[in-house]
Amino acid sequence: MADPTTRQPCVIVTGGAGFVGSHLVDRLVERGDSVVVVDNVVTGSWDNLAHLGDRIGRVEADVSTGLGLDGLPAGPPAHIDAVLHLASPASPPAYLQRPLETLAVGSEGTRQALEVARVHHARFLLASTSEIYGDPEVHPQPESYLGNVNSIGPRSCYDEAKRFAEALTMAYARAEGVSVRIARLFNTYGPRLRAEDGRVVSNLLTQAMEGRPMSVYGDGTQTRSFGYVDDTVDGLIRLLDSDVEMPVNLGTPTEFSVLELVEAVRRVTGTSAEVVHLELPADDPTQRQPDITRARELLGWEPKVGLMDGLARYADWLAGQA
Amino acid sequence: MADPTTRQPCVIVTGGAGFVGSHLVDRLVERGDSVVVVDNVVTGSWDNLAHLGDRIGRVEADVSTGLGLDGLPAGPPAHIDAVLHLASPASPPAYLQRPLETLAVGSEGTRQALEVARVHHARFLLASTSEIYGDPEVHPQPESYLGNVNSIGPRSCYDEAKRFAEALTMAYARAEGVSVRIARLFNTYGPRLRAEDGRVVSNLLTQAMEGRPMSVYGDGTQTRSFGYVDDTVDGLIRLLDSDVEMPVNLGTPTEFSVLELVEAVRRVTGTSAEVVHLELPADDPTQRQPDITRARELLGWEPKVGLMDGLARYADWLAGQA
Numbered sequence: 001m002a003d004p005t006t007r008q009p010c011v012i013v014t015g016g017a018g019f020v021g022s023h024l025v026d027r028l029v030e031r032g033d034s035v036v037v038v039d040n041v042v043t044g045s046w047d048n049l050a051h052l053g054d055r056i057g058r059v060e061a062d063v064s065t066g067l068g069l070d071g072l073p074a075g076p077p078a079h080i081d082a083v084l085h086l087a088s089p090a091s092p093p094a095y096l097q098r099p100l101e102t103l104a105v106g107s108e109g110t111r112q113a114l115e116v117a118r119v120h121h122a123r124f125l126l127a128s129t130s131e132i133y134g135d136p137e138v139h140p141q142p143e144s145y146l147g148n149v150n151s152i153g154p155r156s157c158y159d160e161a162k163r164f165a166e167a168l169t170m171a172y173a174r175a176e177g178v179s180v181r182i183a184r185l186f187n188t189y190g191p192r193l194r195a196e197d198g199r200v201v202s203n204l205l206t207q208a209m210e211g212r213p214m215s216v217y218g219d220g221t222q223t224r225s226f227g228y229v230d231d232t233v234d235g236l237i238r239l240l241d242s243d244v245e246m247p248v249n250l251g252t253p254t255e256f257s258v259l260e261l262v263e264a265v266r267r268v269t270g271t272s273a274e275v276v277h278l279e280l281p282a283d284d285p286t287q288r289q290p291d292i293t294r295a296r297e298l299l300g301w302e303p304k305v306g307l308m309d310g311l312a313r314y315a316d317w318l319a320g321q322a
Numbered sequence: 323m324a325d326p327t328t329r330q331p332c333v334i335v336t337g338g339a340g341f342v343g344s345h346l347v348d349r350l351v352e353r354g355d356s357v358v359v360v361d362n363v364v365t366g367s368w369d370n371l372a373h374l375g376d377r378i379g380r381v382e383a384d385v386s387t388g389l390g391l392d393g394l395p396a397g398p399p400a401h402i403d404a405v406l407h408l409a410s411p412a413s414p415p416a417y418l419q420r421p422l423e424t425l426a427v428g429s430e431g432t433r434q435a436l437e438v439a440r441v442h443h444a445r446f447l448l449a450s451t452s453e454i455y456g457d458p459e460v461h462p463q464p465e466s467y468l469g470n471v472n473s474i475g476p477r478s479c480y481d482e483a484k485r486f487a488e489a490l491t492m493a494y495a496r497a498e499g500v501s502v503r504i505a506r507l508f509n510t511y512g513p514r515l516r517a518e519d520g521r522v523v524s525n526l527l528t529q530a531m532e533g534r535p536m537s538v539y540g541d542g543t544q545t546r547s548f549g550y551v552d553d554t555v556d557g558l559i560r561l562l563d564s565d566v567e568m569p570v571n572l573g574t575p576t577e578f579s580v581l582e583l584v585e586a587v588r589r590v591t592g593t594s595a596e597v598v599h600l601e602l603p604a605d606d607p608t609q610r611q612p613d614i615t616r617a618r619e620l621l622g623w624e625p626k627v628g629l630m631d632g633l634a635r636y637a638d639w640l641a642g643q644a
Binding site for chain 2: 099100103104106107108111132134146147148149150151152153154156157159160161163164166167168170171172174175176182246247
C-alpha cells in the first residue's frame with residue numbers, strides 16, 4: 001500500500017502529447033505529480049514527451065471512446081486526483097479536416113473524461129477556447145460575454161464542440177458535484193507548435209525562416225493576441241490549484257494586427273520576406289482580445305513573455321527542427 | 323420483394339411518442355408513409371400513438387445509445403427514406419431535471435440518428451429550437467441571428483445541446499454528403515402537451531381550468547410567441563419535402579406578453595383566476611419572436627391557427643384528460 005501522506009498526486013492529461021498539453025505535462029512532472037498522458041497522437045506526437053522517458057505513463061487512445069486507463073502496464077491508477085482535458089484538434093486546418101472527430105472529442109471525449117473525474121472524485125479541468133466567443137462584438141472579451149458563434153458555419157465543428165464541452169462540464173458540476181475548472185485559452189504559440197500547424201504565428205515564422213512570401217489572409221488588419229506557451233501553462237497550473245469554478249480567460253491582452261506580427265517576424269528572423277494576401281476564410285474572426293481581469297484578480301496571473309522574446313524562442317525551436 | 327414503384331416511403335421519427343413528434347407521425351401516416359417511431363418514453367408516451375394501432379412500428383430505445391432498429395419484429399427496414407430527429411426533453415423543467423441525458427441526446431443521439439441517415443442515404447431532419455438564439459438582442463430573430471446563449475448557465479444543457487446538434491448536422495452534410503433539414507421550432511402548444519409539462523401555456527391553462535391562481539414568472543411583461551401544433555407540423559412536413567438545406571424558423575410571429583396570455587386563458591376558460599407572481603428563473607429569455615420570412619418565401623408556410631382558437635382546442639383536450 002502506498003502511504004497516502006507521501007503519495008504523488010496522480011494527474012491524467014488528455015491531449016498531453018499535443019503542443020500546450022506537453023508543456024503542461026513538463027510542469028506537472030517538474031513539481032512531482034505522477035502524470036498519465038492519454039492521446040491518440042493524431043495532431044499531437046509522442047516526440048513532444050520523449051525527453052520524459054519513463055517518468056510518465058502513456059496511453060494511446062481516442063478519448064472519444066474512453067480513456068483506456070486499463071491499458072497501462074501496471075493497470076489503471078488506484079487514485080486519480082485530477083483530470084485535465086486538453087484533447088482536441090486545435091488549429092483551423094486540423095479541425096476543418098476532421099469535423100466529425102472534433103465534434104466527438106468535444107462531446108463524447110469530454111463526457112468520458114468527466115466520468116473518470118466523477119468516479120475518482122477528481123478535479124476536472126477543461127481546456128476551452130476563445131473560439132467560444134466566435135466573432136466577438138465586444139472588445140476585449142470578459143468571461144461574461146456570451147459570444148457570437150455561427151452554429152452552422154464551417155468552424156462550428158470546433159466552436160460548438162467547445163461550447164458543448166463547457167455546458168457538459170457545468171452539468172457535471174451541478175448534477176454530479178464534480179469540482180471543475182474551465183480555462184478559455186486564447187492564441188498560444190511557442191516550441192512544439194508544429195511548423196505545419198496552420199496557425200498564423202507558425203505560418204508566418206516558418207515562411208520567413210524559409211525565405212518564402214508570408215501569407216496574410218485578408219488585408220491583415222484583423223487583430224490577434226499571441227500568448228507564449230509558458231505563460232499559458234503557468235495560468236493553467238494556477239487555475240487547477242485554485243478554487244475558481246468559473247471560466248477564466250488565459251491570453252495576452254496586447255493586440256497586434258497580423259501586419260504588425262509580420263513586422264515582428266521580419267525583425268526576429270532578419271528577413272525581408274514579402275507578404276502575399278490570400279482570401280479570408282469563412283467565419284474568420286476580425287478581432288479577438290482577452291479581458292484577463294479575472295485571472296489577474298483570482299489567480300494573480302498575467303503573461304510575462306513579450307512577443308519579440310517569445311518569437312525568438314519559438315524561432316530557435318523551429319530552427320532546431322529543420 | 324416489395325415493388326419499389328409502390329413502396330411506401332419509410333420514415334424514422336425519433337421522439338415520435340412526444341408532443342410534436344406524435345402529431346408529426348399522425349400526418350406522415352395519414353399521407354401513406356411507413357413510420358417507425360423510436361422513443362424512450364421518458365418525457366413522451368406511447369399513449370400519444372395508441373390510436374395508430376399497428377399502423378406504425380415502435381422501438382423503445384434511448385437514441386443516445388442507438389436507434390435499436392434491429393429490435394423491430396420484422397427486423398430493421400431495408401430502405402429508410404428519412405430520419406426525423408425530434409428526440410429530446412423539451413420543456414425547461416424536463417431538461418433541468420435531466421441535464422446529462424439532454425446533453426447526450428443532443429450530441430450522441432443526434433450522431434446515432436445521422437449515422438442511420440448516412441448509411442441509408444436518407445434525408446435527415448433535425449428539430450432544433452428557438453433556444454439556440456438564447457436571450458436574443460435582435461427582434462424578431464431571423465435565421466441569420468447567431469444567438470446569445472450562456473454556455474455555462476443552467477439552461478445550457480438544452481441550448482448548447484441543440485447548437486451542437488446543428489453543428490453536427492452541418493458537419494455530416496459537408497463531410498458525408500447527408501441531405502439535411504434544420505427546423506428551429508419556437509414555442510408550440512396543443513393537444514398532447516402534458517398538463518404538467520411546465521411550459522407557460524399548459525401551466526396557465528391547467529391552473530385556470532382547475533380554478534387555481536395562475537403562476538406568472540417575473541412581472542409577466544416578457545413576451546412569447548405561441549404556435550399551434552398543427553401549424554408546426556405543417557411546417558415540418560413542408561421543410562422535409564423541400565430542398566431547403568438552411569435552417570428555417572417555424573413559429574408564430576405574433577407576440578403576446580405573458581399577461582396577455584393570462585387574459586386569453588381567462589376568456590377561453592371563462593374563469594377569473596388570480597395571478598401569482600413568482601421569481602423569474604435564471605437565463606429566462608425576456609423576449610422571443612420568430613422572423614418567418616424564410617419559411618414564407620421558401621416553403622409557402624405561415625401559421626393559420628389563432629391564439630384563441632388554439633387555446634380552445636387545447637383546453638378541450640385537457641378537459642378530456644381530467
